Amino acid sequence: MKIRVGVLFGGMSVEHEVSIISGLQALHALDTNKYEPIPIYITKDGKWYTGPSLTSVDAFKNIPDLLKNSHHVILHTESKGVHQLINPKPTLFGKGNKKVIAEIDVAFPVTHGTLGEDGALQGHLELNQIPYVGCNVLASAVGMDKIVMKTVIRGAGIPSVNYVWFYSRSWDVEQEACINRVEAELTYPVIVKPANLGSSVGIKKAANREELIDAVTDALMYSNKVLIEQMVQNLTEVNCSVIGDHEEVETSICEEVLKSDEILSYQDKYMSQSKGGSKGMTSTNRKVPAEISDEMTQQVKELAKRTFLELGCNGVSRIDFLIDKDNGSVYVNEINTIPGSLAFYLWEPVGKSFTQMTSQLITLALKRHRENAQLTLSYDSNILALQGKGGGKLGTKN
Numbered sequence: 286m287k288i289r290v291g292v293l294f295g296g297m298s299v300e301h302e303v304s305i306i307s308g309l310q311a312l313h314a315l316d317t318n319k320y321e322p323i324p325i326y327i328t329k330d331g332k333w334y335t336g337p338s339l340t341s342v343d344a345f346k347n348i349p350d351l352l353k354n355s356h357h358v359i360l361h362t363e364s365k366g367v368h369q370l371i372n373p374k375p376t377l378f379g380k381g382n383k384k385v386i387a388e389i390d391v392a393f394p395v396t397h398g399t400l401g402e403d404g405a406l407q408g409h410l411e412l413n414q415i416p417y418v419g420c421n422v423l424a425s426a427v428g429m430d431k432i433v434m435k436t437v438i439r440g441a442g443i444p445s446v447n448y449v450w451f452y453s454r455s456w457d458v459e460q461e462a463c464i465n466r467v468e469a470e471l472t473y474p475v476i477v478k479p480a481n482l483g484s485s486v487g488i489k490k491a492a493n494r495e496e497l498i499d500a501v502t503d504a505l506m507y508s509n510k511v512l513i514e515q516m517v518q519n520l521t522e523v524n525c526s527v528i529g530d531h532e533e534v535e536t537s538i539c540e541e542v543l544k545s546d547e548i549l550s551y552q553d554k555y556m557s558q559s560k561g562g563s564k565g566m567t568s569t570n571r572k573v574p575a576e577i578s579d580e581m582t583q584q585v586k587e588l589a590k591r592t593f594l595e596l597g598c599n600g601v602s603r604i605d606f607l608i609d610k611d612n613g614s615v616y617v618n619e620i621n622t623i624p625g626s627l628a629f630y631l632w633e634p635v636g637k638s639f640t641q642m643t644s645q646l647i648t649l650a651l652k653r654h655r656e657n658a659q660l661t662l663s664y665d666s667n668i669l670a671l672q673g674k675g676g677g678k679l680g681t682k683n
């Protein structure tokens with residue numbers, strides 16, 4: 286029997302539409318000799334839908350009609366290895382009877398941003414004990430929070446641009462002190478970012494104190510933590526993708542991303558061919574391979590692998606770099622644990638088709654599931670049964 290793959294896309298983030306494109310690209314790339322693709326669309330308010338109409342991008346032009354022709358479902362694990370998509374409401378026949386719409390063997394999240402790429406969805410899949418593609422809860426969560434990610438990679442000696450961060454509370458009660466810290470540790474211009482969004486939302490350059498106040502105020506509308514980074518002014522942006530797990534990793538070709546403004550915008554990323562409709566990350570203006578020296582390419586690849594391993598990633602990630610053309614410094618900017626279009630366009634030039642890549646990702650998901658199943662998660666003992674038999678006093682935990 287074919288492995289049934291539930292491809293999840295859409296979701297509650299600002300990258301909802303981009304995820305529909307990435308998700309359907311992945312769904313259509315699956316090797317149908319081995320896998321049965323099952324689309325699972327997550328609406329902007331978090332409801333899950335499945336059904337054959339959810340497989341074409343065009344159908345998403347009219348979402349209300351599309352949903353009328355699809356099934357609203359929730360994930361239910363019936364027993365070990367039996368994962369069902371069931372109707373959340375009792376059926377008309379037999380109160381409380383569940384209606385199984387489909388069964389899946391592995392979940393394949395192609396969801397970007399908040400609640401899709403940040404560990405929340407991954408946690409839901411963990412609780413359902415279903416194998417899933419991509420990073421686990423920890424790697425997803427660390428990758429999503431730009432501040433925590435920088436702290437972790439810094440700790441590992443991986444270079445990133447200098448930064449300062451604070452909570453919105455500090456900004457509210459001691460704004461002057463926050464500004465002083467920024468001005469003591471960095472020099473204008475700086476880049477201000479909310480800790481955890483994506484797609485350049487809420488990111489602004491600040492060239493002076495007035496602009497800093499404006500940019501921080503704006504960023505704090507999106508997150509209660511704000512990151513202020515030294516701006517690399519003479520910048521080359523390079524991305525490199527990594528596939529694998531803790532045992533074996535491969536790096537893709539490097540791409541150079543071209544932008545129309547100082548900050549690579551949502552427009553640059555997704556709408557640069559707006560006349561022909563959005564094509565996801567594949568439409569960004571880019572040079573493949575990046576026009577950097579062989580030596581620098583090696584450095585980027587090495588840092589991409591180290592970042593992937595340090596964060597405990599699995600599946601495919603894309604690590605984005607900032608290169609300072611003035612002095613040749615290479616900095617890790619961020620990691621995308623579910624990159625736009627799964628970065629397939631960086632793998633095709635090195636001989637890995639999108640179809641081969643999706644098969645590899647599913648194989649990695651099943652491997653991790655098997656490995657985790659072998660770990661000891663609990664002792665087979667009931668301390669309550671020991672009570673009164675010299676088992677010590679209960680209710681204290683050292």
Ligand SMILES: Nc1ncnc2c1ncn2[C@@H]1O[C@H](COP(=O)(O)OP(=O)(O)O)[C@@H](O)[C@H]1O
Nearest residue numbers: 446476483484485486514515516517547548549
């Ligand atoms: N320190 C920096 N110096 C110069 N430009 C930057 C810096 N940080 C970000 N940028 C610009 O802003 C864009 C978006 O920032 P990034 O951290 O990648 O956020 P996102 O998660 O939204 O992609 C980058 O692609 C780059 O063009």
Ligand SMILES: [Mg+2]
Nearest residue numbers: 484485605619
């Ligand atoms: Mg980015």
